[in-house]
Amino acid sequence: MEDMLTLGQKTFSSRLLTGTGKFSSKSLIGPMLEASRSEMITVALRRVDPTAGNEDSILAHIPDSVTLLPNTSGARTANEAVRIARIAREAGCGEFIKIEVISDMQFLLPDNHETLKATEVLAKEGFTVLPYMMPDITVSRQLHDAGAAAVMPLGSPIGSNRGLEMRAMIRRIIDTSRLPVIVDAGIGKPSQAAEAMEMGADAVLVNTAIATAQDPVMAGEAFAMAVEAGRMAFLAELAGQHHAARASSPLTGFLRE
Amino acid sequence: MKITLNGSVAETDSPDLAALVTAKGIDPCALVIEHNSRVIKQEHWGTTPVREGDVIELLNFVGGG
Numbered sequence: 363m364e365d366m367l368t369l370g371q372k373t374f375s376s377r378l379l380t381g382t383g384k385f386s387s388k389s390l391i392g393p394m395l396e397a398s399r400s401e402m403i404t405v406a407l408r409r410v411d412p413t414a415g416n417e418d419s420i421l422a423h424i425p426d427s428v429t430l431l432p433n434t435s436g437a438r439t440a441n442e443a444v445r446i447a448r449i450a451r452e453a454g455c456g457e458f459i460k461i462e463v464i465s466d467m468q469f470l471l472p473d474n475h476e477t478l479k480a481t482e483v484l485a486k487e488g489f490t491v492l493p494y495m496m497p498d499i500t501v502s503r504q505l506h507d508a509g510a511a512a513v514m515p516l517g518s519p520i521g522s523n524r525g526l527e528m529r530a531m532i533r534r535i536i537d538t539s540r541l542p543v544i545v546d547a548g549i550g551k552p553s554q555a556a557e558a559m560e561m562g563a564d565a566v567l568v569n570t571a572i573a574t575a576q577d578p579v580m581a582g583e584a585f586a587m588a589v590e591a592g593r594m595a596f597l598a599e600l601a602g603q604h605h606a607a608r609a610s611s612p613l614t615g616f617l618r619e
Numbered sequence: 620m621k622i623t624l625n626g627s628v629a630e631t632d633s634p635d636l637a638a639l640v641t642a643k644g645i646d647p648c649a650l651v652i653e654h655n656s657r658v659i660k661q662e663h664w665g666t667t668p669v670r671e672g673d674v675i676e677l678l679n680f681v682g683g684g
Contacts, residue, residue: 381682381684382682382684383682383683383684384682405681405682406680406681406682406683406684407651407680407681408680409676409678410645410677410678418648419648419649419679419680420682421649421680422649432680433683433684435683435684449653449658452660453680455680520684521684570684573682573684
């Protein structure tokens with residue numbers, strides 16, 4: 363079955379995006395990528411701490427075949443996000459950028475207004491812009507018009523493992539979006555990833571749930587299977603729910619006295 | 620001379636970016652340098668002079684979601 367995900371100029375056979383945060387050891391990232399078959403992974407840009415000692419780079423653990431998705435985490439304004447994106451591209455990370463602009467430090471919820479401003483600037487500069495956003499249909503449309511390559515509504519707060527708390531709004535975005543919809547943040551277990559895909563999400567991004575599992579490699583594989591199952595269920599166009607029972611065996615011809 | 624290094628005022632006598640990296644004991648592999656708002660590629664660190672008042676960011680990629 364040829365069922366590819368297109369983001370900007372690239373196509374992907376995997377609909378599971380992963381992240382590099384929170385792994386107990388960077389050496390788990392390579393095996394996790396292999397097990398999850400994820401073809402795109404996020405990284406963050408930070409100041410070097412000269413006192414921290416020299417560690418190997420996170421980039422050394424990501425195979426060339428996997429597309430890097432630098433994020434703009436740490437940015438509180440559009441200008442800061444734009445600066446981080448430009449540095450990441452200059453540093454050789456390619457055209458993809460996940461815009462993440464957060465000013466609410468309690469729930470780490472994205473600032474849609476600043477995110478939209480950053481998207482407008484970076485799309486014009488040729489970036490493939492994947493904006494992390496509060497699920498909002500109007501903003502979703504505005505991000506499309508601003509040149510985003512996808513929209514990334516959150517399922518629930520980052521790292522919360524609470525699943526699709528934003529279910530109803532995500533469904534409306536899926537129903538109306540002309541861009542791929544990638545559910546990002548808060549997906550805590552494979553069943554929640556499958557649920558997003560069954561609803562018609564084009565992909566999901568999972569970091570915390572995989573990285574903080576006791577066995578991140580096995581968790582990566584579990585999420586891959588869930589995403590594939592959810593996608594296939596969506597494509598198969600499952601029938602809806604009914605209040606009453608509907609017999610699956612014939613209700614005639616019983617072997618009765 | 621005084622420069623602003625990663626947001627703080629710092630004293631250095633390194634004549635260029637390559638010398639600065641060495642003086643700070645930072646592994647140059649995968650290091651990203653922003654010098655006065657411009658990213659300088661590694662092959663140009665040795666020919667990019669450090670001057671009084673320069674604003675320099677030493678950055679690298681880390682784990683993040």
